[in-house]
Amino acid sequence: MSQNYIYKFIWILQKFFKRNIKFISTVNKSVSFRKSQINTAIIYKKTAEKLIFHNYKTNFNHKRAIFGLKNVFLNPKSGVVWFNNKIVEESTVWQVSNLYKWEPRPIYARRLSGRFTCLPDNGYFHFVTEDLPRFIDVINLKTDFVTIYGSNSKYVLSALKILNIENPLFLGHPAKCEEVIISEKSIGGIFSSIDRKKLLSFSKNIIPIYKYDKIFISRKYFSNGMTKRIAGEVSKIESLFTKQAFKVIYFEDLDFSTQISLAKGASVIAGIHGAGLANLVWNPSRCKIIEVSESRITSHFSYLANVCNHSYLFFKSSELQNYSKKEFSDLIS
Numbered sequence: 001m002s003q004n005y006i007y008k009f010i011w012i013l014q015k016f017f018k019r020n021i022k023f024i025s026t027v028n029k030s031v032s033f034r035k036s037q038i039n040t041a042i043i044y045k046k047t048a049e050k051l052i053f054h055n056y057k058t059n060f061n062h063k064r065a066i067f068g069l070k071n072v073f074l075n076p077k078s079g080v081v082w083f084n085n086k087i088v089e090e091s092t093v094w095q096v097s098n099l100y101k102w103e104p105r106p107i108y109a110r111r112l113s114g115r116f117t118c119l120p121d122n123g124y125f126h127f128v129t130e131d132l133p134r135f136i137d138v139i140n141l142k143t144d145f146v147t148i149y150g151s152n153s154k155y156v157l158s159a160l161k162i163l164n165i166e167n168p169l170f171l172g173h174p175a176k177c178e179e180v181i182i183s184e185k186s187i188g189g190i191f192s193s194i195d196r197k198k199l200l201s202f203s204k205n206i207i208p209i210y211k212y213d214k215i216f217i218s219r220k221y222f223s224n225g226m227t228k229r230i231a232g233e234v235s236k237i238e239s240l241f242t243k244q245a246f247k248v249i250y251f252e253d254l255d256f257s258t259q260i261s262l263a264k265g266a267s268v269i270a271g272i273h274g275a276g277l278a279n280l281v282w283n284p285s286r287c288k289i290i291e292v293s294e295s296r297i298t299s300h301f302s303y304l305a306n307v308c309n310h311s312y313l314f315f316k317s318s319e320l321q322n323y324s325k326k327e328f329s330d331l332i333s
Contacts, residue, residue, distance in 0.1 A: 003110070004173070010108045011173040018104035029105075030096040031086040033067060038083055042068040044141055044181065049194045051186050065090075065184045066137055068115070073106045074180050076150025076171045079120030079131065081180055082106065090184045093130050106174035114146060117181045119160065119168075121151030124275035129304065130185065132159060133195035136202060137183035139163060145181055158256035162202065193307055196281055203282050206257050208265035212247035215262060217271030217279070220250050233317050234272065237292055240320055241270060244329055251276040268332070272317075277301050281308055290332060292317050 033041040046063040067090075073082040080103050081091035087103065089096055117138045120131045138145075147168040149156055160168050218238055238248045246268070251259050263269060263279035266287060271277045273293035280289050281304060289305040294317045305312035313332065323331070 007108065007110050007173040011106065014104040014107065019102060029086045029100060030089050031083050032089040033065075033069075034062070034090065038069065038088070040070060042070075042179075044068060044143070047137060047183075047194070049192055051184070064137070064186075066141060066181065067184065068179050068181045070179045072177060072180050073109055073174050074116070074118055074148065074177050075103065075106070075174045076118055076148045077120060078103065078122060078150075079118050079185075081182060088182070090186070091182055093126075093185045093190055106176075109174040109176045110171070111176045113178050115144060115179045115181065116148050116169075116175075116177045117145050119147055119149045119156060119165075121149070121153050121156050124153075124155060125278045125300070127153075127155060127159075128199070128278045128281060129191040129195070132202070133191070133198050134183035134185060135159075136163075136198045138181050139165075141181070143181075148175065148177075155256040155259075159202075162206075162257070191281075191304060191307055196308055199281055200284055203260050203264070206260045206264065209258075209261040210265040212249070212262065213266060214244070214246045214268040215266045215270070216241040216246040216248045217251050217269065217274075217276040218248050219272050219274055219276070220252060237272065237317055237320060240328065243325065244332060246270060251279065270332070273298075273301070278304065280304055280310060283308070283310070286310060288313070288332070290315070292320070294318060 031037045043065055045066045047066065049064045051062060051064055069081060069083055069088065072088070074080075079091060080099065081088040082105055085105055087096050087100060092099060117135070119135045121127055122131060147160070147165050148171055149160065149168055150171055152170065216238065218234060242248060249262060254262075259276075259279050260282045263282040264284065266283065267285075268288045268290065269277070269280050269283065270290035271292065273291055277289070277291060280287075280301070286309050288311045289301060290313045291301050292315050297314075302312045302314070320328070
């Protein structure tokens with residue numbers, strides 16, 4: 001068995017025990033350079049973006065920092081960093097008190113010499129709105145480092161290609177890095193108009209597909225978080241929208257660039273609540289966003305639509321049948 005397999009095996013065991021054995025401690029153990037708890041942090045740049053709300057509760061607004069930490073553990077999949085065996089708060093948008101119940105501290109990891117950054121994959125929604133903009137911050141430093149990624153998702157590989165990242169390093173387990181460069185993350189500063197500009201620049205060479213003016217992003221597969229009711233009603237919901245000249249598209253079947261192209265070319269983007277709707281960020285013009293859900297009622301996509309200057313409508317799936325064809329047409333037109 002090669003050493004990489006040993007690292008991965010130990011990491012899998014750690015995750016299993018952390019997530020399934022109740023007597024393992026879940027005490028919040030974190031550290032923040034904003035609280036001056038990491039005096040060895042290297043500030044590379046402060047961006048133009050001010051962060052107002054954040055998990056370390058400072059009493060003043062500050063600009064997002066791009067900083068380096070030496071001799072830290074890195075989980076390439078989530079992007080979480082540990083300094084002196086404590087989670088670095090600025091490496092994640094998640095509540096550390098919750099994260100610590102899920103993310104075990106690495107006890108045995110490959111050692112890497114040099115300077116590194118990371119392109120994480122916390123799921124498509126989080127990748128587009130949180131991970132990719134922060135990665136672009138670091139890329140724009142134009143300094144020497146190696147990119148580590150921990151997921152072979154098609155969109156991660158495509159993003160690396162679009163950004164012309166040379167010789168990225170895939171790791172399916174944590175590493176102990178000589179230095180890791182991080183663009184500061186915070187709970188209250190998840191996606192902004194500045195982030196949107198970064199994504200529009202990232203996608204500027206991807207040609208829009210204008211074939212479908214109105215698209216409905218449906219789903220073939222439903223996670224446990226999706227109600228059985230909406231899963232059973234999908235075909236009826238799709239039919240309502242196709243009658244209004246929408247093209248039903250399953251984005252999970254498409255590569256990253258095609259998803260971006262379709263979103264850029266549409267004037268109306270509708271869909272069932274899910275990560276596919278995050279593609280609304282790629283449309284550079286003012287368009288209409290329509291979200292359909294039943295119990296998964298959140299502000300995620302209304303917030304994104306507002307940041308991108310799109311209009312937004314929400315429908316409960318159980319109420320769609322109550323509208324006449326004309327009423328529904330008038331609402332979504």
